[in-house]
Amino acid sequence: MDKKKIITIVSVVLMSVLLIYGGILANQVFSKNTKFSQKEFYVQVPTGSSYEDVKKILEPLVENMNRFEMVANKRSYPENVKPGRFLLTNGMNSYQLVKALRSNVPVKLAFNNQERLEDFAGRISSQIEPDSLLLINTFQDSTFLKENNFTSENVFVMFIPNTYEVYWNISAEKFRDKMIKEYHNFWNKERTEKAAKQSLTPVEATILASIVHKESVKKDERPRIAGVYLNRMKLEMPLQADPTVIFAKKLKDNDFKQTIKRVFYNDLFLNSPYNTYKVIGLPPGPIAMPDITALEAVLAPEKHDFIYFCASVDRFGYHEFAATLPEHNVNAKKYSDWINGQGVAR
Incomplete structure (x- = not known):
């Protein structure tokens, strides 16, 4: 056999081997290598995780770990494990899996x-x-x-x-x-100045907003309620906010999962810095996380002479407001009679 034929045969054999190897490699790299049913799956790799830790996390999700490891090693992933949250999608191949594990979502x-x-x-x-x-x-x-x-x-x-x-x-x-x-x-300059016009710091404005937030779910009514509390503060009256009493009761009981729909007379004497029936001024901290409308209500309150308010019987969710105690007593009795008729015991 001449030299040229030998070279040709060797070349063909090498090409065949390369094609076979290339096919195996392509199969390792580009064939589907996931086994979860969801369309998407988020993987969380904790801080300080090793490559072995990642493999344990992936084990229930990857169809063939050997194929994944081969690509991971080729891509130097074991030496470059990163913590974070990573998005895997159904049908990813090993190359895509390794790539995804480098893209913190x-x-x-x-x-x-x-x-x-x-x-x-x-x-x-x-x-x-x-x-x-x-x-x-x-x-x-x-x-x-x-x-x-x-x-x-x-x-x-x-x-x-x-x-x-x-x-x-x-x-x-x-x-x-x-x-x-x-x-x-x-709390930019504009909002801080608005708070100052109400004689409040940003912290005080937020605490008051938390009370306004709890008093009414009606966003259009919140500026009026904020105005009532600011009027009371100017007169150095107790805020007398029922939501602060409810918060104080939950704090005392160490049970914030309980639902309290009614504040009774005896509750008003509860010893707590959060009970604004007993303590003049704002409580030491917020009684909830106020939303933006409650915060804006405190920064831009309605100007009026109202000092009192209670829940309305005729407009569910809203309140009746009064500038004098006799007017308030009429509204309060109407509400008390109604709620007694509903049998609300707590």
Whole structure:
């Protein structure tokens, strides 16, 4: 056999081997390698995870781990594991899986209507990596409180209801820093000046807004309610806000899951800094997370002479307002007679 034929045969054999190897490689890299039924699946890789940890996370989701590992090694993934939240889609191949594990997907955090810092921390910890205890401790760090003129009772005012984009593996400190930045962005010069016109600081305005928020779900009525409380504060009257009594009762019972629909006469004597029937001025902290309409109601209250209000019998969800005690007593009796007839015991 001449030299030229030998070279030709060797070339053909090598080409065949390369084609076979290429086919095997293509199968390893580009064939489907997922086994979950959902269209999309988010994988969370905790901070400090190793490559072995990632493989354990992926094991229920990947059809052939050997194929994944071959591509991961080729792509130097074992040496470059990153924590975070990653989106996998049904039908991904090994190459796409490795690529996806390098693309941290942010979380859209939305929060409102939380009653306490503890509730808020629990809500947030279900959406990002730090647990609720770590979040609370970070929010209540003494140095942070001092630097921002907060107390452990009022630091909850820092959180402005909105939708925020963060990475799942954000640290508790970085999350707190983002929230304080958003707080200062909200309390710009214009809003701070509006609060000052009501003789309030941003913290005081938020605490009052939390009461207004709890008093009425009717957003169009909130500026009028805010006006009532500001009138009382100018007269140095107790705020006498029923929602603060309800909050004080829940705090005393250490049970914020209970539903309290009615405040009784004896409740008004509960010893608590949150009971505004006994304490002049604002409570030491918010009784809820006020939404933006409640905050704006305090910053732009309705101007009037009303000092009193109670729930309306004729306009469900709204209130009846009065400038004098005799007028209020008429409205209050009407409401009391109605609610007694409903048999509301708590």
